[in-house]
Amino acid sequence: MNSVTYKNRTIEQGELKYTGKAKEVYTTNDPDILWIHYLDQATAKNGKEKEQIDGKGQLNSAISHLLFDYLTQQNIKNHYLLSISKTDELVQALEILPIEVVTRNYASGHFVSKFQVTPMKKLTPIVQEFYYKSDALDDPFINDSQILALGYAVADELIYLRQEAQQINQLLSHLFSTINIQLIDFKLEFGRTASGSIILADELSPDNMRLVDLTTGDSLDKDIFREHKGDMTVGYHEVLDRLSHVK
Known part of the structure; x- marks a missing residue:
């Protein structure tokens, strides 16, 4: 079972909640926190076209991390909590x-x-x-x-x-x-x-x-x-x- 420390607590990855076009969303042992995994998948035409693209998940995760950090610094409230690997992050459940x-x-x-x-x-x-x-x-x-x-x-x-x-x-x-x-x-x-x-x-x-x-x-x-x-x-x-x- 994957786990990570966040604010002096152990957050454990739970069950797959759903799979989107480019991400998988998992529950955790904290009902207020979700575990996001970015996929190496590209889609177009609302998911009708799909293709595996090596490394895409890491790129999207890294870019999203930088942009959410920037908006947080500008006092824009958002769900982003923590980057925990090259493709995974914790977010607030909404x-x-x-x-x-x-x-x-x-x-x-x-x-x-x-x-x-x-x-x-x-x-x-x-x-x-x-x-x-x-x-x-x-x-x-x-x-x-x-x-x-x-x-x-x-x-x-x-x-x-x-x-x-x-x-x-x-x-x-x-x-x-x-x-x-x-x-x-x-x-x-x-x-x-x-x-x-x-x-x-x-x-x-x-x-x-x-x-x-x-x-x-x-x-x-x-x-x-x-x-x-x-x-x-x-x-x-x-x-x-x-x-x-x-x-």
Whole structure:
């Protein structure tokens, strides 16, 4: 049985709770803590395309660790607790909201085809969108009134999600700009704590954000895999290397 010391306590890895597109989530002997294992797996088209990519789990874990640490230093509350290996971490157990919060700084992906706009068009104001988390339904767009009517969140929580996503966008955009990377768009997930507070969850990696080299315009994210542009880990390695040198 795998175990680790956290805050002078022994945390033991428990049963597999569920397997996502890129991570396995395990229970622990503490009901308030989950054990996350990053997989060497890449997916596209909402999981319809899958491929094993050696080393991808380590890259996503390391990048996510650095970005959560940065946001924690900027007083953004999140579920991240401790990195315990190259592919594993401890996080706070949450009731995950069935809502994905997408922020778009520039037009890319299906936003381009949906509205027939020029790729990389700067969006003013920045676009925020909600999507319902459901692989079976291909994560459909959902608006505020639908969220309220279905009871997935209340009005004050939607305001908070928008404000928090906006602040995170400002922080991450600034951080990436210092390492010559442009944050095109990204997806966030949030969850409720036992006390009812909503905090940032999931991961922060090139799997759920579009990142472009400001000099070359090259993709440094999962678009490399989606668009069959080559070895996606090259872009991920570049992101990790630049973040590792941020002072």
